[in-house]
Amino acid sequence: MAKVTKMETPVNEEVDFSPNELAEFQQYLNQVAHLKPQTRSGLKFGYAVDRNLSRINSRLEAFRKRMPESPEELDKYKNERYKLGLKFGGKEQQGRNGSQIVDIKDMDGFLEAVEALDKKYEKTLKAVEEMDKKTLALGKEKLDDPFSWHKVDYRHIPADVSFGIRSALSFMINEPKEGELEEMFEEMELYTPEKDK
Numbered sequence: 001m002a003k004v005t006k007m008e009t010p011v012n013e014e015v016d017f018s019p020n021e022l023a024e025f026q027q028y029l030n031q032v033a034h035l036k037p038q039t040r041s042g043l044k045f046g047y048a049v050d051r052n053l054s055r056i057n058s059r060l061e062a063f064r065k066r067m068p069e070s071p072e073e074l075d076k077y078k079n080e081r082y083k084l085g086l087k088f089g090g091k092e093q094q095g096r097n098g099s100q101i102v103d104i105k106d107m108d109g110f111l112e113a114v115e116a117l118d119k120k121y122e123k124t125l126k127a128v129e130e131m132d133k134k135t136l137a138l139g140k141e142k143l144d145d146p147f148s149w150h151k152v153d154y155r156h157i158p159a160d161v162s163f164g165i166r167s168a169l170s171f172m173i174n175e176p177k178e179g180e181l182e183e184m185f186e187e188m189e190l191y192t193p194e195k196d197k
Contacts (some may be wrong), residue, residue, distance in 0.1 A: 016142040019063040026056045032161055039155040049152035052172055059147070066138060068131045068181040073124040077117070084113045 017025075029049050037043040082101060086092065089105025118125060154176040157166055166173070180193045 016146045017059075018140050018142050019060060020139045022056045022060055022063075025171060026053065026060070028165070029053045029056070029172075031165055032158075032169070035158055035160070038158065042158045044156040045152050045158060048150045048152035048156075048172055055147050055150070063138065068134050070131065071124045071127040073121060074128060077121040077124055080117055081114060084110060084117065089114065 015016045029052055031044075033049055035042070035046065039048045041074060069175075085101030085104055088107070088110035089103075090101035090110070092099050092101045149172045151172050151174050153174050156164075157173065163170075
C-alpha cells in the first residue's frame, strides 16, 4: 500500500478569496492579535498575524467601497419605526447594535402602524432589498486581487494559543515536519515519550 503524504501549500502560492471568506479569516486572526510576544518565536508569530490582517483589511476596505450605498430615506424610516415602537408601549433597550425597542404592549396597533409606514416608504424598502441582494452577491464573489499568506512555522505559535485556534489558523501555518511536534511539546513540558507508554 502506498504511503499517503500531506501535500504542503507553497509559501508563495497566490489564492483568490471572496470577501466573506476573508472576513472569516479576519475573525480567526483577531482572536490572537492581542497576544503580546514573550519570545522571539512569539514575535515572528505576531508579525505574521499583523501582516495577514493588514492584507485582509486592505482588501476588505476595497470591497466596502464597491458596496451599494443605503438609500437616503432609510434612516428616516428606521427613526419613524422606532418612534412607533415607543408610541405603542415598547421599552428602549441597549443592544450590541445600538438601542432597540422590546416588549411592545399594543403589538396589533404597532403592526398596523408599521404596515402603513412600509407603504409610505415602499420605494426605499425595495431599494434596500436590491441593495441587500447586491451586497450578498458581492460577498460571495471572488476578489480580483489574489494574494499569498505570510506564513509562520508551527513552532513559532505561542504556547497559550489553544489547539482549536491553531487549527483555525492553519491557512498561515507551515506544517511541522516529522519529529518537530514532539520536540515542541517537550519544550512546553506537555509531552515526554514516557507518557506515551
